[in-house]
Amino acid sequence: MxxxxxxxxxxxxxxxxxxxxxxxxxxxxxxxxxxxxxxxxxxxxxxxxxxxxxxxxxxxxxxNAQDIATQLEQITIRVAAKAGGNGRLFGTVTNTQVADALQEQLNVTIDRHKIEMKDGIKALGTYPVEIRLGNNIVAKSAVQVVALK
The missing domain is CATH 3.40.5.10 (Ribosomal protein L9, N-terminal domain)
Structure with a gap:
């Protein structure tokens, strides 16, 4: 049957x-x-x-994921953090802060677990990140950490 x-x-x-x-x-x-x-x-x-x-x-x-990936690859995500005089941060920049910055800058909600960084960012500068958007689509972007004024 x-x-x-x-x-x-x-x-x-x-x-x-x-x-x-x-x-x-x-x-x-x-x-x-x-x-x-x-x-x-x-x-x-x-x-x-x-x-x-x-x-x-x-x-x-x-x-939709491909559209978001092209947007993410074209921008640099700016995250402001408290820093000392030598460029070292007071704490680290985490993937949660990167997700919040994406929400502010692009109005795109991305789960913090999908943002992959080598380690927590501990100094001012620009760092590469990978954002997994599902369906085997990965966007490579950059996070620029600037001193909080």
């Missing part, structure tokens, strides 16, 4: 997969537990529409 999985089932497959199972397994386990529906022509058409919608949404997310 052909069924469409409505949730992930470990030995069979992931949600949305069309699988062929024995009638007893389908009638006694998958259908009563609402883990699958019978693969009727209407259900197949609905599955196809859901897959097309998922592809469109993913393509839109990739396009």
């Amino acid at each position: 052909k069924v469409i999985l409505t949730s992930d089932v470990k030995p069979l497959g992931n949600r949305g997969a069309l699988v062929d199972v024995k009638d007893g397994y389908a009638h006694n386990y998958l259908l009563p537990q609402k883990l699958a529906v019978v693969a009727t022509p209407g259900a197949m058409k609905q599955l196809e529409q859901q897959q097309n919608a998922k592809k469109r949404k993913q393509a839109e997310e990739v396009a």
Whole structure:
């Protein structure tokens, strides 16, 4: 019997997969537990529409991430921090501060966990950062740390 999985089932497959199972397994386990529906022509058409919608949404997310990546690569993110006379900072500049600066400068919300710096920035200057935007898109930008006035 052909069924469409409505949730992930470990030995069979992931949600949305069309699988062929024995009638007893389908009638006694998958259908009563609402883990699958019978693969009727209407259900197949609905599955196809859901897959097309998922592809469109993913393509839109990739396009948005690429737009943000081009914006990020063209700018230098400015972060102001308290510094001593020799250019050393009182503390460090963290990825949270970089995320806040991005919110202020570009009005783009990026999770601080997606911003990768080698170490915490401890001196004035310009430092490279990588920002992971999802879908294997990585933007390389620079953070310029300036003295707080």
